[in-house]
Amino acid sequence: MVDAWLEPYHVVIEVENENCKMVAKLSSLGFKHLKVVDVRSSNTGSVRHLMDVGEDQTKKATQEFAAKGRFEGKSSVWLESEGCEVCNTILGHGAFLVSGKSMQDNIISYSFMVPTFQAYQGIISDLEKTGHKINVRKIGKFEQQIGVLTENQERIFWLALKSGFFDYPRQIRMAELAAKLGISPATLSEIMRRGTRRLLEHYFKREI
Numbered sequence: 550m551v552d553a554w555l556e557p558y559h560v561v562i563e564v565e566n567e568n569c570k571m572v573a574k575l576s577s578l579g580f581k582h583l584k585v586v587d588v589r590s591s592n593t594g595s596v597r598h599l600m601d602v603g604e605d606q607t608k609k610a611t612q613e614f615a616a617k618g619r620f621e622g623k624s625s626v627w628l629e630s631e632g633c634e635v636c637n638t639i640l641g642h643g644a645f646l647v648s649g650k651s652m653q654d655n656i657i658s659y660s661f662m663v664p665t666f667q668a669y670q671g672i673i674s675d676l677e678k679t680g681h682k683i684n685v686r687k688i689g690k691f692e693q694q695i696g697v698l699t700e701n702q703e704r705i706f707w708l709a710l711k712s713g714f715f716d717y718p719r720q721i722r723m724a725e726l727a728a729k730l731g732i733s734p735a736t737l738s739e740i741m742r743r744g745t746r747r748l749l750e751h752y753f754k755r756e757i
Contacts, residue, residue, distance in 0.1 A: 551730050553643065554664045554704065559711040561687040564676065567655045570633045571598040578613060580606055585657055586625055588649025590640055591725060596632035598649075601625045635659070638675050642668040645729045647712045647720055658686070662712055662729075666690070697751045702744035705730070709741070 572583050580602050587599035602610045604624045611620070618626040632640065639646060639661050647660040663669045669688065676683055691707045693700050708730070713720020727737040 551701065551705070551732055554708065554730060556665050557691045557704065557708055558663050558666060558669050559647075559660070559687070559689045560663060560669055560672075560685070561658060561660045562673075563652060563656050563658045563684040563686055564635050565655050565682040566633065566635045566657045568633055569598075569635075569655075569657065571600060571628060571630050574630070575600060575602070580609070585649060585651040588636065588646055588657070588659065589720065590636075590646040590729075591629070593629075595629045596636045596640070596646070597627055597629050599625050599627050634679060635676065635681065638679075639672055641675075642671045644668060644672065645712070662708060698744050698747055702740060702747070705737070705740055706744055 569585065572585065575583055582603055584601040584603075585598060586601050587597075589597045591597055599621060602624055607624045610618075610624070610626055614620075614626050614628065618628045620626050631637075635657070636646065636659075639659065642663065644661045644663040647662060649657055649659045652658050663672065673683060673685070689711075691704050693703050698706065709715065709721075709726060712726060714723075714726055723737060724734045727734040730737065
């Protein structure tokens with residue numbers, strides 16, 4: 550619910566993750582030199598991985614995942630799984646994954662939104678308890694800025710911006726963002742429409 554996101558944070562961490570299930574699954578099928586390009590949560594409860602298999606393995610990937618995955622570019626394919634320990638720990642605290650990518654060796658960078666600072670602390674604590682090495686790269690809290698929007702409008706715009714809703718291509722769809730916030734897509738759309746109108750009226754306002 551939106552009420553649960555009164556003090557949201559945007560967090561970026563790097564985690565040594567040797568047990569990514571999607572990497573393990575593809576490795577078991579004979580794929581080598583795999584790279585995690587992106588990781589995102591979905592409103593179905595699964596985790597989506599964009600995996601780069603390399604152009605030399607594109608033909609094999611096409612044969613293997615033609616009916617199961619969605620290809621993006623020459624060598625990357627979106628696949629869904631139940632998620633690994635790291636992904637599920639993040640999602641288990643009411644957060645949602647914005648993106649993820651391989652850095653080096655087994656280091657994966659995860660960007661995610663959490664509804665409260667306590668949720669962030671819980672994620673870090675649980676990951677450390679299971680032996681994961683974590684490097685917190687960024688943490689930013691929502692703070693109301695200019696007073697043009699209502700606090701609720703501004704918080705939702707901030708969440709949409711940080712979660713990649715305004716990126717091209719979009720990192721998250723309207724329905725997914727609405728599901729995470731516990732509201733209908735129609736309600737979210739109306740909040741953003743009214744907020745956009747306020748922003749435009751403020752921007753184009755002229756002193757008489």
